[in-house]
Amino acid sequence: MTTAVAVTDARKDFLAGRSLLGGGTLVRAVDGVSFEVAPGRVLGIAGESGSGKSTLANLLVGLEHPTAGEIRIDGRAVGRKPDAAFRRAVQMVFQDPFGSINPRFTVGRTVEEPLLIHGLGSVAERHARAIAALEESELRPGAAFMDRYPHELSGGQRQRVAIARAIVLRPRLLVADEPVSMLDVSVRAGILRLLRRLVLENAMAMVFITHDLSIVGAVCDELAVMYRGRFVEHGPVLDVLRTPQHPYTRALIAAVPVPDPAVAPAALPAELFAGAADSSGGCRFAPRCAYGQAECRAREPALEPIAPDHRVACLRAGHLDA
Amino acid sequence: MLALGNLAIAYASRSGQVQAISGVSLRLEAGGSLGLVGESGCGKSTLALAALALLPPEARITQGHVRFEGADIDRMPEKSLRTLRWRRMAYVPQSAQNALVPVHSLRRQFRDTAAAHGMRAGEADTRAEKLFRRVELDPAVLDRFPHELSGGMRQRAIIAMALLFGPSLLVADEPTTGLDVIVQRQVVGLLRDLRQEHGLALLFISHDIGVVAELCANVAVLYAGQVMETGPTADVFSAPLHPYAMGLARAFPDIRFPDRAVISIAGHPPRLSAAPTGCPFAPRCPFAQAVCHSVVPPLLEAAPGRSVACHFADRAGELRARASDAALWDIAA
Numbered sequence: 001m002t003t004a005v006a007v008t009d010a011r012k013d014f015l016a017g018r019s020l021l022g023g024g025t026l027v028r029a030v031d032g033v034s035f036e037v038a039p040g041r042v043l044g045i046a047g048e049s050g051s052g053k054s055t056l057a058n059l060l061v062g063l064e065h066p067t068a069g070e071i072r073i074d075g076r077a078v079g080r081k082p083d084a085a086f087r088r089a090v091q092m093v094f095q096d097p098f099g100s101i102n103p104r105f106t107v108g109r110t111v112e113e114p115l116l117i118h119g120l121g122s123v124a125e126r127h128a129r130a131i132a133a134l135e136e137s138e139l140r141p142g143a144a145f146m147d148r149y150p151h152e153l154s155g156g157q158r159q160r161v162a163i164a165r166a167i168v169l170r171p172r173l174l175v176a177d178e179p180v181s182m183l184d185v186s187v188r189a190g191i192l193r194l195l196r197r198l199v200l201e202n203a204m205a206m207v208f209i210t211h212d213l214s215i216v217g218a219v220c221d222e223l224a225v226m227y228r229g230r231f232v233e234h235g236p237v238l239d240v241l242r243t244p245q246h247p248y249t250r251a252l253i254a255a256v257p258v259p260d261p262a263v264a265p266a267a268l269p270a271e272l273f274a275g276a277a278d279s280s281g282g283c284r285f286a287p288r289c290a291y292g293q294a295e296c297r298a299r300e301p302a303l304e305p306i307a308p309d310h311r312v313a314c315l316r317a318g319h320l321d322a
Numbered sequence: 323m324l325a326l327g328n329l330a331i332a333y334a335s336r337s338g339q340v341q342a343i344s345g346v347s348l349r350l351e352a353g354g355s356l357g358l359v360g361e362s363g364c365g366k367s368t369l370a371l372a373a374l375a376l377l378p379p380e381a382r383i384t385q386g387h388v389r390f391e392g393a394d395i396d397r398m399p400e401k402s403l404r405t406l407r408w409r410r411m412a413y414v415p416q417s418a419q420n421a422l423v424p425v426h427s428l429r430r431q432f433r434d435t436a437a438a439h440g441m442r443a444g445e446a447d448t449r450a451e452k453l454f455r456r457v458e459l460d461p462a463v464l465d466r467f468p469h470e471l472s473g474g475m476r477q478r479a480i481i482a483m484a485l486l487f488g489p490s491l492l493v494a495d496e497p498t499t500g501l502d503v504i505v506q507r508q509v510v511g512l513l514r515d516l517r518q519e520h521g522l523a524l525l526f527i528s529h530d531i532g533v534v535a536e537l538c539a540n541v542a543v544l545y546a547g548q549v550m551e552t553g554p555t556a557d558v559f560s561a562p563l564h565p566y567a568m569g570l571a572r573a574f575p576d577i578r579f580p581d582r583a584v585i586s587i588a589g590h591p592p593r594l595s596a597a598p599t600g601c602p603f604a605p606r607c608p609f610a611q612a613v614c615h616s617v618v619p620p621l622l623e624a625a626p627g628r629s630v631a632c633h634f635a636d637r638a639g640e641l642r643a644r645a646s647d648a649a650l651w652d653i654a655a
Contacts, residue, residue, distance in 0.1 A: 024415060048502040049473075080545045154590040155362070184361040185529055188585030190652075211502060214532075217580025241580040255507040256577040257532025261556040265507070265536055273458075 003036040003068075003072075004172045005060065010034070010069035012055050017174040020131040030066070031229035037205035037222075039172070043195065044220035044237060046209045046252065052229040053209050057177050061092045061205060074086035074172050088118055090165035093195075095178040097158035101150050101165070107134070108146035111164045118169065138194055156187035160194070166199055174199070174206045181212060192219040214256050217241060222309075225249045228284045231303055235310030245312040247291045247320065283315065291320055323521055324350040324373055324491060325347040329379065329386035331368055331547075340594045342368045342381070347621075352490065355517065355524040357538030357555065359531060359570065363591050365547040370394070371527055372493045374413055375403050390491070408439055412484035414477075416496040421480050422468040428479055429464040446486070453482035457512055474505035481512065488520065495527045510536055531574045535559060540627075543567045546592050546602035549621055553628030556578060563630040563638040566603045568645040583648040601633070602608045608650045609634060609641050 015024040029052045037043045047053045058064040059071060060127045062082035071078045073089050087158075091114075094100040101110050111130040121129060127146075127220060130249040137160040150158055159179060166174055171311035180188040196219050198204045208220055216223050216237055223241070224234040224293055225248065233246040244250045254266040269290030279286055282297035289296065296315055331343040343365045350356045358366045371377050371425040372388050388396040389542060390411065395403060406411075415421045423431055429450065436446030451461040452596050457478040468476060477497060494513065498506040514537055528534050534541055535555055542552040543566060551564040562568045569587040576582065589606040592598060601607070604614040613633055621631040634641065644650060 049503065156590070165626055185531070186361050186587040187590075188586070189573060189575075189584040189648075192584075193586070214575040214577045214580075215584075217582075218575065238580055241577070252503060253577060255503040256534055257384060257507075257510070257530065258578060259531040259535050259559060259571065259574045259576055260534040261559060263535075265511075268504065270505060277600070294342060305336070 002038065004039045004074060005207070006036045006070075006072040006075075007060075008034050008070045008072075009054070009064045010059055010071060012052075012059060012064055014066045024288050028229045030059065032069070033226075033229075033231055034069075035208060035234065036232070037173070039203040039205055040200050041222070042199055042208055044204040044210060044216040044223040045226055046210055046213055046216060046223060047226035048211060048252075049224040050228070054177065056226070057092070057175050057207065057209050059209055060173065061090050062086060084118060088169050089172040091169060091171040091174055093159070093162050093166050093174065093176040093179045096182050097141060097155055097162055097211065098150075098182075100162050101158060103150050105150075106146065107139075107148050107150070107153075107161050109148075110161055111168055114165060114169050120169075129168055130164070133168040134161070135200065136167065137161070137164040138190075139164065154187075155183050156191060159183060159191055163191075163194065163198070167204075168203065170202065170204075172204055175209070176306060177209045178211065178213065178318050179208075181210070188215065189218065211253055211312045212256075213241065214226075225252065230284065230313065231311075232285065232313045233311070234303065235307070239307070239310050244284075245306055245310070245317050246314050246322065247289045248285050250320075283313075291316055323352045323354075323391055324348075324376065324525065325387075325389040326372070327387045327389065329369075329372065329388065330384045331365075331372060332382055332384050334380045334382070335595075338595055341547060342484045342594060343372070345385070346544075346547070346549055347386075348542055348549070348552065350525055353517075353521045353523055353525065355436060355538040355540065357526045357528060357534035357541040358368070359528060359534055359541060360544035361591055362529070364544040366544055367495055368495050368547075369544075370413075370525060370527050371573075373491075373493055374407065374411055376407075376413070399539050404429065405439070408435065408489065409487040411491040412487075412488050412489040414480055414492065414494040414497045416499055419527060422476065424468050427467055428504055432464070432483060432486065435483060439487065441487075441502050447484060450482065453485055454479070456516075457482045458508075472505075473501050474508060477505075477509055478512065481488070481509070481516070485516065485520070489521045489522070491525065492517075493527075496529070497526075498528075498530070498533060506533070512536060525564050531559065531570065543570065546598065547594060548602060549629070549631065550603065551626045551632075552621075552629075553625070557625075557628060561627070561638075561642065563624055563635050564632045565602075565607045565609050565641060565645065568642055569606075572648075572651075585648045585651040587651055609644070626639075 012030040014029055016027045016180045045053050057068050111133055112126045115126045131142035134145050139145045139160050160280040180191050188216050193257045220237045224231045227248050233249045251272050269289045274288050283301055286292045286296040300314045301313045303311045305311050306318045326346055326348045329346045333342055380520045382546045383396050389396050432450040433443045433446045454461045498509050522539050538555050538590055541555040541558050542564040543550045557568050562571055572585040575584045592602055600615040601619050619631045619633045621629050624630045
């Protein structure tokens with residue numbers, strides 16, 4: 001199978017609390033993550049703040065360089081200093097459509113900018129490609145948006161401009177970091193459907209970073225749940241959501257509010273609210289886990305298959321309900 | 323206890339007057355809970371500030387009244403308002419970061435707040451420690467600074483501070499937005515328990531229908547500064563009467579049904595600088611008829627405690643069946 005992106009055992013360490021005198025503690029923001037995404041496929045990466053999902057996004061787009069491990073885009077390894085070809089092949093859509101596009105640029109200039117930076121096409125060609133990208137992003141007619149400014153647009157329209165800017169270079173990989181979390185609920189579904197369609201039509205891969213498990217079913221093929229730098233569960237999105245096998249995935253799903261007043265909120269285990277205690281040597285979720293055993297604090301579980309394509313990092317995987 | 327009567331609020335802006343709230347009437351009983359939902363710009367936060375008589379200077383009440391425990395607080399002098407706020411009504415804002423003074427310890431902030439209302443430092447300390455235990459924070463956290471706390475801890479500290487004087491009304495504006503889902507569950511659970519323990523009335527603003535479903539007995543769906551529908555939360559969410567409420571309910575994903583199609587409401591809310599003709603939702607409504615564009619539908623009682631502003635409220639059952647088709651909402655674009 002051809003992959004648009006292949007990540008092998010990626011790690012990223014930071015020194016936290018470092019002062020002028022040196023010192024500080026080593027934080028493994030991303031700690032041994034591997035995955036592949038084929039063209040036309042979407043991998044969702046879900047986790048809480050501090051899970052490392054944003055650092056992983058930064059590694060994918062070349063904003064950070066991995067401490068160890070390898071990232072390949074279309075089979076080519078990403079070097080220490082990403083080159084122009086890499087920067088063309090990987091594009092990003094950010095969370096905040098109010099902060100990610102320049103308020104002084106017209107929509108046309110915003111969408112043409114990547115073409116200009118990469119020296120692609122004549123003035124007329126860039127103009128035409130920008131209009132096409134706007135129309136693909138469902139801003140129609142595209143020409144009517146070219147001379148408008150961001151402040152004239154709604155949040156959803158701005159995010160569509162940001163998406164048009166991201167696809168105008170025909171990237172192989174689109175990294176979307178919480179692209180709907182700042183938008184009104186009423187327009188989220190449209191943006192998710194748009195991203196899904198663009199991925200299929202352009203045969204690009206997408207990594208979709210989110211904290212919101214209720215939307216991943218609408219946009220992702222696969223879902224990986226991240227906890228303190230690692231994937232703890234990874235599989236087909238509906239399998240993970242319907243039959244979650246890691247205690248952390250179960251907790252995340254149970255915590256999502258259900259929009260039905262007749263349904264009492266699911267109880268969460270008290271252990272979950274314990275602080276993130278030291279877990280050196282054992283499972284990093286063990287201090288907060290309601291299913292933990294002595295062994296869990298002694299040995300770190302590897303991500304292992306419990307079904308074809310569905311992998312879980314838990315010593316009790318498959319026996320949680322036993 | 324809290325009653326907004328035919329309230330209209332306008333903001334003065336460079337491009338003229340913006341009518342943020344038009345003719346809103348809402349009631350919140352003692353110990354009750356009312357959720358305000360709607361898209362951004364629908365007037366949720368303006369109503370929250372009006373309920374606390376905290377509207378910014380550029381906002382003006384052009385019509386109606388805000389009554390709290392029998393007193394018209396919209397025309398009360400600032401001095402009397404100050405004794406009401408904190409003591410009788412408290413506010414939990416959206417961004418917990420900005421609600422605390424970054425350079426003071428939490429203990430100092432509790433004491434300062436207490437002193438401003440004539441409570442001594444010793445009593446403030448005792449109460450703060452008790453409240454901290456209640457919100458499941460170690461009282462030792464009182465001697466820490468806001469930046470040393472996680473988002474969830476900060477929000478719990480603010481809730482504790484809001485309860486310092488035992489208010490009867492708590493106004494919370496998106497208090498869980500930006501929190502991780504597990505922490506959000508903890509804060510929502512805390513608000514629900516505190517409400518019962520203290521008999522607090524809660525005015526709760528959120529875009530998250532799921533959180534409102536958990537916390538509020540009643541809900542008002544706002545659009546363009548007007549109430550589209552109001553009633554018991556269970557009824558409004560399970561059988562909405564207004565097409566906008568139908569759209570919102572279908573736009574909100576449900577984790578129990580991960581592959582169910584979620585809809586998008588095409589278009590965006592109207593600019594409030596021009597006086598609306600007709601129903602404000604008509605341009606985005608898939609069921610709009612000619613009358614909707616020319617005549618403003620009045621908010622009428624549809625059942626006891628349940629009101630809706632739609633010309634076709636009597637056909638709501640039929641509209642609901644059609645509204646479940648996701649394609650219908652796209653076509654309206």
